[in-house]
Amino acid sequence: MIEASGLTKDYGAKRAVDGLTFTVRPGVVTGFLGPNGSGKSTTMRLVLGLDAPTAGTAIVNGKRYRDFSAPLHEVGALLEARSVHTGRSAYHHLLALAQTHGIGKSRVTELVDLVGLHDVAGKRAGEFSLGMGQRLGIATALLGDPATLLLDEPVNGLDPEGIHWIRSLLKGLAAEGRTVFVSSHLMSEMELTADRLIVIGRGRLIADMSVDEFVQQASGKVVRVRSPQAERLSEVLAGPDVVVTSADRGTLEIHGLTAELVGEAAAAHGIVLHELTPLQVTLEEAFMDLTRADVEFRAVGAPAKKEEAAA
Amino acid sequence: MSVAGTASALPRLERKGKVTQLRVVLSEWTKLRSLRSTRWSLLVGSVLAIGFPLLFATILSNRWGHLSLRERAHRHPLDVALSGVHVAQLAIGVLGVLVITGEYSTGMIRSTFIAVPKRLPVLWAKAGVYAAVTFVLMLPAVLIAFFGSQAILGNHHILEISFSHPGVARTVIGGAVYLMLIGVFSLGLGAIVRNTAGGIATFAAIMFVIPPLLNILPSSWNNAINPYLPSTAGDAIFSLTHGSDTLAPGPGLALFCGYTALSLAIAAMLLVRRDT
Known part of the structure; x- marks a missing residue:
């Protein structure tokens, strides 16, 4: 102990x-x-x-x-x-x-x-x-x-x-x-x-916390969506804590929102969804997410954002 | 190297003991004898302590006929027999510094202090073991140097003196005592400075650099200070006679013991306080 x-x-x-x-x-x-x-x-x-x-x-x-x-x-x-x-x-x-x-x-x-x-x-x-x-x-x-x-x-x-x-x-x-x-x-x-x-x-x-909790906590906040109206959807979802990336045309990866919130937003704006999947992040990704603001020797130009240490 | 392929469970340790001063002494003895640098330094120290007197005795024997009476009068058999002490003190002093700074430079000190977190037992053990080893090696060395140089000089019937002559035994053994103390003194310096180069430089400055510098001062000052310098006080321990401007062997020994104790005391104070 x-x-x-x-x-x-x-x-x-x-x-x-x-x-x-x-x-x-x-x-x-x-x-x-x-x-x-x-x-x-x-x-x-x-x-x-x-x-x-x-x-x-x-x-x-x-x-x-x-x-x-x-x-x-x-x-x-x-x-x-x-x-x-x-x-x-x-x-x-x-x-x-x-x-x-x-x-x-x-x-x-x-x-x-x-x-x-x-x-x-x-x-x-x-x-x-x-x-x-x-x-x-x-x-x-x-x-x-x-x-x-x-x-x-x-x-x-x-x-x-x-x-x-x-x-x-x-x-x-x-x-x-x-x-x-x-x-x-x-x-x-x-x-x-x-x-x-x-x-x-x-x-x-x-x-x-436990390793499982740690991964889960981070995982809940990454969602993959496929939609014929992907561009419209990313406009609708835009917000200060939301990062939207696009690997393929029509496929978005949304960081910072749960699947529920994404689905509700799409419904409210009448956007058709073909896929809505909460993603399991690796421990590594979860860690990078959490410590991004705390890495001491950061590349110049990277924004020093959020002080949300979950202490 | 062979590799343990699968995980082996850690075997339990049946008997569990505490850290004691005696156990730390045993540990420090293992450390001292298991380093090549120790063995070399001690060998060099012994060879110097014996070799120089034999060399000087041989040279004097061969050149005696060429020396003026005045010059002959200034030669003393014990100066020959103990000439090696002056040289050996360098090897003993440097090793004394290394005994502790070697642990700092390699990081070993962290392992040492994790095993003995109270730290002071380590300093006492190092000083005790090194003092004992130095004395046990240097006592025979000065005796061999005395009897060896006397044998050479005796062949030519010059500079003869008996071991039983008043003060001779005390002076010869004093040479070994001085080397033992110089070892502990420099070990303390090493523990204070924690760096090999710095420790050796400090040792050399105190013993060899500062004393001649004092000659620049007005001689009344120099005469007042000089007898109380570590180097002069140390010399008194293995001098047969002493002049009006140097200490007698007893007070010289006491003063040099004081310097040694001071060096260890400062080391102890810092050792407990400082981060490692």
């Missing part, structure tokens, strides 16, 4: 995390989504006590991280930035961390085998590929058999086989009743792994 409450972090004049409040529950995989630079890594560092929050608190399994007397048994963490001495072998890296908690060599060997680093455990970590580095990071996180896992972009650099492996590993860990909190900027990945989502943009909470 991870509980953030009003969590805020300033780096100089820049606010990296802005009043985040959320709860990550055990038993399911919770995805932590946001564009690059939205504050995901900072939030994780605050939870782990690496950085001190400017305001607010982060509580893990009922305590502040720094107050644990055996933190590796409580929380396993994989940080996005590499956190391994490049001159040390994978085995000695794990052993040194294990020894702080009196964890034995057999556990280290067990983890090395589990993540598939058996053949390279004696090699200096600086010679590792990105994928091998990720596996070492995952072994580090699992070392203490922790109740809570915090993984920052765990699939980064993994090959397809590795990605498949980490997905089933995470689901398995959650099924055992652990809290699994996984950040990513890849929606497609979260769609396959996560049950719940916490979405942030520019350090602020945008959404905290």
